[in-house]
Amino acid sequence: MKLERIILACVSLAGFANTTLAADAGKDLYTKTCAVCHAAGIAGAPRYGNAAEWQPRIATGVARLYSNAIQGTSKGMPPKGGNAEASDGDIKAAVDYMLASVKGGAAKPAPAVAAAPAKPAAAAATAAPAAAPTAAVDPSSNTSGVPAADINSFNRLLRPIGKRNPPPVEDGIHDPANDGTLALMAPLAAYGPLPKSLAGNRVNWVKAIEENKINPRWDRNDQAATPVVIDLNIVREVKGSMPDVVYPHKQHTEWLDCSNCHPAIFVPQKGANAISMAAILLGEKCGVCHGKVAFPVSECRLCHSKKKDFRPAQAQAAAAPK
Numbered sequence: 001m002k003l004e005r006i007i008l009a010c011v012s013l014a015g016f017a018n019t020t021l022a023a024d025a026g027k028d029l030y031t032k033t034c035a036v037c038h039a040a041g042i043a044g045a046p047r048y049g050n051a052a053e054w055q056p057r058i059a060t061g062v063a064r065l066y067s068n069a070i071q072g073t074s075k076g077m078p079p080k081g082g083n084a085e086a087s088d089g090d091i092k093a094a095v096d097y098m099l100a101s102v103k104g105g106a107a108k109p110a111p112a113v114a115a116a117p118a119k120p121a122a123a124a125a126t127a128a129p130a131a132a133p134t135a136a137v138d139p140s141s142n143t144s145g146v147p148a149a150d151i152n153s154f155n156r157l158l159r160p161i162g163k164r165n166p167p168p169v170e171d172g173i174h175d176p177a178n179d180g181t182l183a184l185m186a187p188l189a190a191y192g193p194l195p196k197s198l199a200g201n202r203v204n205w206v207k208a209i210e211e212n213k214i215n216p217r218w219d220r221n222d223q224a225a226t227p228v229v230i231d232l233n234i235v236r237e238v239k240g241s242m243p244d245v246v247y248p249h250k251q252h253t254e255w256l257d258c259s260n261c262h263p264a265i266f267v268p269q270k271g272a273n274a275i276s277m278a279a280i281l282l283g284e285k286c287g288v289c290h291g292k293v294a295f296p297v298s299e300c301r302l303c304h305s306k307k308k309d310f311r312p313a314q315a316q317a318a319a320a321p322k
């Protein structure tokens, strides 16, 4: 039944003109990827429907807007909006979609962000005060159409209690219309036996590997392949009172290939990369993964784990009489 419907959908879609498809793709991608920043103007992103903010940019030529959207800019526009899977054509369509919103200078209401259509705005507005206090700050429950001016609104691992590990049909990631989604094990059941953590999807994945609770397959095709694990810590000194950051290669190379990070995200040379919290929050550097597929940015101490000279100084003071 479902399959027939999918085939029918394909046939009827094919009947549309290419332009319709492109416009739809543009709107879809905008809603899924770009709205997070471009609806509310996060980090200075020109807002959807705001002609004044787009005008000076349009004046520099649409070709430049396309290439900046694809390659990113040093002022905070991530390459392809952080969605590396999107094709150049889709990105252009999303730019066109935003530009169409300011044609003639009339402001149009921004469409909702991806997670929003699940609930009607009115229902959410009335439900919010009754819900747990933490629910009010859940970026994904924002249904106003304009994401809260919270740079972490894309950080799907920063979810309050009650919004953790929803079943695949409700998580906004899987296609609820696909039969395969129903066959997936619900995360809550799957994660039950694994070591707990207080953040992200509430599993301590590092411990899960250490304790042999999981044994991720390294190679899709070769069952015997094993990862190249290197035990190399890189300490990054942090100015101010925050403890220094210890970047551990071991915990990463148990999951990841060297090429997942080198050289695209980090040049393999201690201190050669400019890393800042701002970049991480924008989904760059460590933020390519942390907050998306690894523990979120809220867990300061997991990264900032090396206390400043504090303990050695005490130890020295104790050892050497004054």
Ligand code: HEC
Residues within 6 Å of the ligand: 029, 030, 033, 034, 035, 036, 037, 038, 042, 043, 044, 045, 046, 057, 064, 065, 066, 068, 069, 073, 074, 075, 076, 077, 078, 080, 081, 082, 083, 091, 094, 095, 282, 283
């Ligand atoms: C993480 C936030 C973020 C996301 C996600 C994002 N943008 Fe941007 N975008 C920005 C910021 C910040 C700027 C302003 C940067 C600048 O002036 O160089 C910007 C600027 C732009 C510009 C204007 C560039 C210029 O040269 O004036 C275009 C076009 C654009 N974004 C397209 C997109 C598209 C298309 C998507 C989705 C596929 C997207 N953006 C997703 C933050 C974002």
Ligand code: HEC
Residues within 6 Å of the ligand: 228, 229, 230, 234, 236, 247, 249, 252, 253, 256, 257, 258, 259, 260, 261, 262, 266, 267, 268, 269, 270, 271, 272, 273, 274
């Ligand atoms: C999750 C990302 C990530 C992965 C995967 C990764 N690295 Fe790194 N690597 C880093 C970071 C971050 C640094 C530090 C860069 C800096 O300080 O600017 C680094 C630094 C290095 C350095 C420089 C050390 C020094 O003292 O100058 C080498 C060599 C290196 N990595 C090799 C590897 C090898 C080999 C692998 C695969 C077995 C690997 N890396 C996997 C993130 C990664």
Ligand code: HEC
Residues within 6 Å of the ligand: 205, 206, 207, 245, 246, 247, 248, 251, 252, 255, 256, 260, 261, 265, 275, 285, 286, 287, 288, 289, 290, 293, 294, 295, 302, 303
């Ligand atoms: C390519 C993806 C990726 C990048 C980039 C990345 N990480 Fe990770 N990181 C992971 C994964 C996956 C894990 C293991 C799962 C988890 O703990 O959520 C992990 C685990 C860690 C841990 C281990 C925590 C523990 O419980 O022992 C630390 C510390 C850490 N990352 C710090 C960093 C820092 C600092 C950076 C940037 C310099 C960085 N990571 C960049 C994917 C990444």
Ligand code: HEC
Residues within 6 Å of the ligand: 236, 237, 238, 239, 240, 242, 245, 275, 276, 277, 278, 280, 286, 287, 290, 296, 297, 298, 299, 300, 301, 302, 303, 304
């Ligand atoms: C995924 C790892 C990670 C997490 C989680 C993390 N940080 Fe950072 N933080 C870094 C890295 C890497 C740097 C850059 C250090 C350097 O200068 O080389 C940094 C730098 C900083 C700095 C120095 C100024 C700056 O912006 O670069 C401050 C302050 C800071 N972090 C605070 C925090 C706070 C507060 C939290 C928790 C809300 C946090 N960090 C969570 C990795 C992390």
